Amino acid sequence: MAVLLRKTETKGKTEALEVVESARETVWAAPSFVADLFLGQFRSALLFPYPEQDPEDRCIGDAFCAKVAAFLKANLDADEVDRTGDLPKSVIDGLVQLGCFGMKIPKEYGGLGFSQTNYDRAIALIASHCASTAVWLSAHQSIGVPQPLKLFGTPEQKQKYLPKLAAGAISAFALTEPDVGSDPAKMTTMATPVDNGAAYLLNGEKLWCTNGPVADYLVVVARTPSIVEHGREKKQLTAFIVEKTMPGFEIVRRCDFMGIRGIQNALIRLTNVRVPKENVLWGPGLGLKLALTTLNTGRLTLPASCIGGAKRCLEICRRWANERVQWGQPIGRHEAIGVRLARMAANTFAMEAVTWYACALVDRGGADIRLEAAMAKMFSSEALWELVNDAMQIKGGRGYETAQSLKARGESPDPIERIMRDSRINTIFEGSSEIMRLFIAREALDPHLKVAGELFNPKAPLAVRLQSAWRMLKFYARWYPRQWFYNPRARTPGVPWALRGHLRFVRRASHRLARAIVHAMGRYGPGLERRQMVLWRAVDIGTDLFAMSAAVSRSARMLSRHPGDSTPQMLADHFCREARRRIRANFRQFFSATDRRAVKAASRFLDGDMAWLEEGIVR
Numbered sequence: 089m090a091v092l093l094r095k096t097e098t099k100g101k102t103e104a105l106e107v108v109e110s111a112r113e114t115v116w117a118a119p120s121f122v123a124d125l126f127l128g129q130f131r132s133a134l135l136f137p138y139p140e141q142d143p144e145d146r147c148i149g150d151a152f153c154a155k156v157a158a159f160l161k162a163n164l165d166a167d168e169v170d171r172t173g174d175l176p177k178s179v180i181d182g183l184v185q186l187g188c189f190g191m192k193i194p195k196e197y198g199g200l201g202f203s204q205t206n207y208d209r210a211i212a213l214i215a216s217h218c219a220s221t222a223v224w225l226s227a228h229q230s231i232g233v234p235q236p237l238k239l240f241g242t243p244e245q246k247q248k249y250l251p252k253l254a255a256g257a258i259s260a261f262a263l264t265e266p267d268v269g270s271d272p273a274k275m276t277t278m279a280t281p282v283d284n285g286a287a288y289l290l291n292g293e294k295l296w297c298t299n300g301p302v303a304d305y306l307v308v309v310a311r312t313p314s315i316v317e318h319g320r321e322k323k324q325l326t327a328f329i330v331e332k333t334m335p336g337f338e339i340v341r342r343c344d345f346m347g348i349r350g351i352q353n354a355l356i357r358l359t360n361v362r363v364p365k366e367n368v369l370w371g372p373g374l375g376l377k378l379a380l381t382t383l384n385t386g387r388l389t390l391p392a393s394c395i396g397g398a399k400r401c402l403e404i405c406r407r408w409a410n411e412r413v414q415w416g417q418p419i420g421r422h423e424a425i426g427v428r429l430a431r432m433a434a435n436t437f438a439m440e441a442v443t444w445y446a447c448a449l450v451d452r453g454g455a456d457i458r459l460e461a462a463m464a465k466m467f468s469s470e471a472l473w474e475l476v477n478d479a480m481q482i483k484g485g486r487g488y489e490t491a492q493s494l495k496a497r498g499e500s501p502d503p504i505e506r507i508m509r510d511s512r513i514n515t516i517f518e519g520s521s522e523i524m525r526l527f528i529a530r531e532a533l534d535p536h537l538k539v540a541g542e543l544f545n546p547k548a549p550l551a552v553r554l555q556s557a558w559r560m561l562k563f564y565a566r567w568y569p570r571q572w573f574y575n576p577r578a579r580t581p582g583v584p585w586a587l588r589g590h591l592r593f594v595r596r597a598s599h600r601l602a603r604a605i606v607h608a609m610g611r612y613g614p615g616l617e618r619r620q621m622v623l624w625r626a627v628d629i630g631t632d633l634f635a636m637s638a639a640v641s642r643s644a645r646m647l648s649r650h651p652g653d654s655t656p657q658m659l660a661d662h663f664c665r666e667a668r669r670r671i672r673a674n675f676r677q678f679f680s681a682t683d684r685r686a687v688k689a690a691s692r693f694l695d696g697d698m699a700w701l702e703e704g705i706v707r
């Protein structure tokens with residue numbers, strides 16, 4: 089039985105890998121600062137000087153954000169939305185009128201045609217006031233119909249849908265199913281071609297579809313008939329535009345959550361929903377690739393909304409830590425609270441540094457932002473969670489009390505309790521932290537797999553493996569020795585003296601990281617894929633190196649604009665010092681034996697051998 093289970097598990101894993109692998113973008117057509125870091129190259133020209141928003145574009149963003157802020161302040165009570173679970177219709181109408189539902193839709197289709205930076209600035213602002221509202225807008229245009237339509241739609245599809253979406257028709261994205269969370273290979277929603285391929289009949293259930301209950305149009309990913317490639321069945325996932333008025337489309341129930349309670353989210357059932365072939369997005373079999381490519385930029389909305397939440401916490405904590413006096417002084421002047429405040433401020437600075445950099449790359453073009461965007465999402469969502477925890481501690485009992493209760497007692501209704509509930513989801517949806525790490529690790533290993541991958545493929549013929557071994561020898565004979573040397577005198581122009589040491593650290597550590605990755609490949613071979621903690625450490629080191637570089641670059645840029653203000657430098661310096669501690673710790677335990685012990689303990693735990701630990705509870 090156990091053997092059978094393991095075989096099924098292995099088959100499921102292989103299938104999952106194959107499906108995701110076939111949807112990967114395999115080509116690196118444009119440069120990436122992060123991809124190079126993993127190869128031991130610090131390409132300063134890709135990040136220095138820190139890109140600034142075009143002044144004209146900035147003016148557009150400033151004016152829009154000012155209008156939205158005034159509207160939100162006057163019309164949207166975020167705690168009321170949290171309490172009732174409803175975003176009032178008047179607010180939605182007002183947001184439509186302001187153009188919020190068309191921020192990412194090109195002007196020719198009636199949208200605002202915003203740059204990525206302005207769109208993210210607006211989302212950060214809105215999230216600082218009401219995270220639920222930010223999720224409404226993000227589900228609509230970061231992953232909903234407009235973005236994939238813009239990227240992959242036909243002119244007819246764009247003409248048909250984009251003007252309606254800019255005018256307030258709401259959209260959603262439906263990939264997840266009860267058995268499909270992080271593993272799209274298990275998708276069971278079927279799209280069966282009918283009428284000689286003129287249409288498809290969609291059948292299945294889609295879970296947790298944000299905006300689902302209110303959406304007019306949805307991108308639905310479903311399985312179309314498999315094809316046979318090299319004698320093997322290949323699963324096909326295809327994306328469709330589904331309209332809510334199509335017969336057979338049903339909202340089964342609205343789902344409720346711990347936080348972001350104002351979103352509309354549903355379990356959806358599709359029963360023989362007839363979708364014309366004209367509504368296929370991009371092409372049959374390209375559904376997952378479409379979803380992943382859309383998310384490359386789409387997931388940049390999430391770090392922006394994390395920035396909004398973080399800034400709100402900073403504002404609350406600065407006020408409170410000055411005002412609240414305990415043991416003879418304001419609590420912010422006690423060292424333990426001061427350390428938390430400094431970390432919160434430095435992490436917010438770094439979150440902005442990575443996020444606005446990634447946005448600038450999207451606007452400027454000519455760069456591959458896959459890794460930068462994934463890191464911005466993972467880093468910011470985790471940093472926000474830590475930051476909210478700090479904010480909760482700093483506000484003490486008042487952090488734990490609801491805003492409504494605080495208000496009723498006549499105190500400032502600071503919604504730390506709500507922000508904590510609202511922010512927890514960020515490390516789970518739009519690619520959980522684990523899936524982000526797997527994704528980043530896969531892309532970081534890509535150059536090595538291209539050189540040596542076949543050598544580790546037990547199914548590859550001997551001749552191919554020998555060829556791969558020869559290619560590998562040639563590559564590593566030149567590349568590997570270079571990873572032991574770095575130029576300590578290399579300078580990045582414009583970086584203040586006080587931060588140069590941090591960049592030297594990044595240069596040196598990127599070589600060490602590149603070596604560690606190759607050592608891991610040599611040590612575990614194809615088994616490296618199962619050594620998640622080794623991969624995690626590589627990813628975490630890479631992420632911290634990226635965040636350090638971005639923070640230094642941003643502070644150098646700010647210093648050049650305002651030479652009298654040393655605070656950005658202070659924040660970058662503090663962030664880098666903390667990051668260096670984490671990086672050193674990760675290198676020290678890169679191949680830690682504790683991982684294997686933990687896996688063994690977890691295995692005994694899963695087998696029920698430790699069920700005695702669960703005694704003494706109410707079942």
Ligand SMILES: Cc1cc2nc3c(=O)[nH]c(=O)nc-3n(C[C@H](O)[C@H](O)[C@H](O)COP(=O)(O)OP(=O)(O)OC[C@H]3O[C@@H](n4cnc5c(N)ncnc54)[C@H](O)[C@@H]3O)c2cc1C
Pocket residue numbers: 227260261262263264268269270271295296297298299345353513516517518519520521522523526
């Ligand atoms: C509020 C909310 C809104 C959402 N909105 C949408 C939406 O609009 N459209 C949509 O399609 N989906 C949506 N989702 C679904 C969301 O994207 C999924 O929750 C997410 O993909 C994770 O899937 P899961 O919850 O089933 O977790 P699972 O995939 O079951 O994973 C459970 C845990 O295991 C980890 N894990 C899984 N695989 C691995 C692995 N190989 N290695 C290590 N760890 C692993 C995961 O990271 C996670 O921690 C939403 C979910 C929520 C809660």
